[in-house]
Amino acid sequence: MAKTAYRSTLLSSMYSLQDLSDKFFDKVSTNKALFALFLVGSLAAILVGVYWMNKYQSVVVKGDVETVEFVGGEGLVEKEEEERRYSVVLAGRGGDGHAGGTLADSIIVLTANLDTKKATFITVPRDLWVPIPHDWENKANYKINAAYNIGLDNVRYANKKPEFRGSEGAGNLLGHVAGEVVGIPIDYFAVVDFDRFKNLIDTLGGITVEVPETFADNFYPVKGLENETCGFSNEKIADVHAKYSGFQLEKQFTCRYETIAYDKGPADLTGDMALKFVRSRHGDSDFGRSKRQIAVLEGIAKKLVSLDAVKKGSKLLKDLSEMVDTNMGLSAMGTLIDIIGNPQEYETERLYITEDNLVNSSKASDGQYILLPKAGNNNFSGIKSYIQENI
Numbered sequence: 001m002a003k004t005a006y007r008s009t010l011l012s013s014m015y016s017l018q019d020l021s022d023k024f025f026d027k028v029s030t031n032k033a034l035f036a037l038f039l040v041g042s043l044a045a046i047l048v049g050v051y052w053m054n055k056y057q058s059v060v061v062k063g064d065v066e067t068v069e070f071v072g073g074e075g076l077v078e079k080e081e082e083e084r085r086y087s088v089v090l091a092g093r094g095g096d097g098h099a100g101g102t103l104a105d106s107i108i109v110l111t112a113n114l115d116t117k118k119a120t121f122i123t124v125p126r127d128l129w130v131p132i133p134h135d136w137e138n139k140a141n142y143k144i145n146a147a148y149n150i151g152l153d154n155v156r157y158a159n160k161k162p163e164f165r166g167s168e169g170a171g172n173l174l175g176h177v178a179g180e181v182v183g184i185p186i187d188y189f190a191v192v193d194f195d196r197f198k199n200l201i202d203t204l205g206g207i208t209v210e211v212p213e214t215f216a217d218n219f220y221p222v223k224g225l226e227n228e229t230c231g232f233s234n235e236k237i238a239d240v241h242a243k244y245s246g247f248q249l250e251k252q253f254t255c256r257y258e259t260i261a262y263d264k265g266p267a268d269l270t271g272d273m274a275l276k277f278v279r280s281r282h283g284d285s286d287f288g289r290s291k292r293q294i295a296v297l298e299g300i301a302k303k304l305v306s307l308d309a310v311k312k313g314s315k316l317l318k319d320l321s322e323m324v325d326t327n328m329g330l331s332a333m334g335t336l337i338d339i340i341g342n343p344q345e346y347e348t349e350r351l352y353i354t355e356d357n358l359v360n361s362s363k364a365s366d367g368q369y370i371l372l373p374k375a376g377n378n379n380f381s382g383i384k385s386y387i388q389e390n391i
Contacts, residue, residue, distance in 0.1 A: 077187045087111035088188040088328075089175045091148060092197060092278070102149040104174060105194070106278060106293050111184055111391060112346070120349040120391045121297070122182055123290035128359065129370040130177055131378055135159045141378070143370060144181070147174040148191065168327050183384030184391070191325045194279075198271030200300075206270050207299035209277070212291040216261035217283030219251060220276060230255035269299070287354040294350055351390055358383050 079085065092106040109122040126145035133139050134150050134157045142150070150157050151170025164173040171189035179186040201207055229237060230253045240252045250256070260280045269277060278293045355361060359371040375382040 084114040085111060085184070086114070086188075087179075087184050087186050088190055089171075089178045089186050090190050090192070091174060092192045092194055093148065102152050102170075104145040104148045104191070107144065107174070107178060108293065108297075109178055109182055109184065109186065113391065117345045118347045118349065118391065120351060120387075121294055122351045122387060123293060123353065124178055124181060125286050125290070125353055125359065125371050127286075127369060127371045128181065128353070129362070129364065129372050129377065130181060132173070132177055133161065133164065136161055141364075143368075144174075144177055147177045167325060171325060171327055181380050181383060182387050183380070184387070188328045189326060190328070193325075194275055198275050201269070201271035201274050204300070204303045206268055207274060207296070207303045208266055208268050209274070209292075209295045209299035211262045211264050211267050212295055213284065213288055214262065214264045215280075215283035215288060216259060217280040218259045219247075219257045219282045220260045220280055222256060222258050225256045228253065228256050269296075274299075285354070287352055287356060290352045290354070349390060351387060353383060358386060 077086070088110050090108045090110060091104040093102060093104050103126075105126060107124040107126060109124060110119065111122070112119040124144060126143060128144045129141050130144045130147075131139035132142050132144075132147050132150055134142075136159050148170045151160070151164050151173040152167065154160075154165055160169070160173075163169055164176070171191055174191075175186035175189045232240070232253075240249060244252060260276050260283065262277070267277075274296050278289070278296050280292070281289060353359060355371070358374055360374055362370050362372045364370050373379050373382060
């Protein structure tokens with residue numbers, strides 16, 4: 001594996017945002033929509049996001065055409081000649097108003113080898129128990145979904161390295177930890193707020209997904225009903241608390257839940273339906289959940305491609321920009337589109353880290369549910385070998 005050379009370059013050129021999106025869409029066909037998402041869903045969304053938000057750029061408006069002039073910022077991460085591979089960790093989080101809103105609920109590593117023309121999606125389970133550098137070089141084990149939160153929290157974790165602090169540092173920390181697990185250096189991160197994820201799908205007019213397997217989740221929590229007593233008397237509530245604990249206790253309060261059910265095959269989803277579809281945890285396994293997440297990514301990609309969505313106007317562009325927090329600058333995005341070439345030439349692969357192949361369920365010392373590598377605690381050699389053999 002070639003080492004990443006973290007040397008930045010400055011590109012002093014001017015792109016028309018419309019021209020750049022046109023340039024990419026001319027290369028994309030719907031039969032390669034999965035790889036289109038790698039570029040459009042995570043990278044072109046980043047392109048638009050940086051267009052609206054990146055502090056290193058200035059926006060020049062001329063008549064009805066908006067262009068972006070580079071006055072600084074980092075260029076594309078440079079690679080050694082032996083292997084030109086670019087990787088991004090894509091994570092979804094609840095955001096404001098959600099319990100655990102800074103925890104990464106979904107984590108996917110997308111990696112593309114420009115020489116072998118292969119793009120791979122690797123789903124990383126959020127309960128994976130990993131060492132995280134929370135105190136300079138000192139590490140402690142947490143679920144991997146805590147990495148982003150640890151980066152954001154400068155009160156409880158005040159002695160982190162500078163590159164792991166704040167909103168960008170949180171993404172860097174998640175990328176660093178994910179890279180240590182899968183054995184691939186992570187170049188960029190894109191973190192998606194789930195509420196804005198819903199808004200994006202609704203702006204697209206909904207999406208169609210291919211449901212991988214029939215499932216029914218009878219215990220999807222209804223927001224706002226977390227403390228509903230379901231008509232139980234105080235005596236009944238005391239009785240069920242005496243008999244049950246954990247999720248078995250929660251299941252007694254059936255009014256707090258709704259049923260999410262889908263048959264295998266195509267399904268049309270709104271933003272709210274799509275969010276429930278990817279977050280549902282009790283209808284099948286974590287493996288099934290990972291497959292559903294990829295199905296939604298495919299659905300978004302197909303809709304983006306079919307609509308030429310990035311060309312459709314400022315509302316969608318603004319929704320895309322507000323959806324993504326990232327460390328990829330527009331100059332890097334423009335360069336990457338140039339060097340990736342024709343997406344139709346790329347093979348795509350999906351890899352899943354599950355109890356069926358690489359991890360075992362366990363409990364931490366405080367009793368929380370976790371996943372450990374089959375090779376042993378903090379031994380990710382089996383995961384790395386599996387991924388290297390398949391990317």
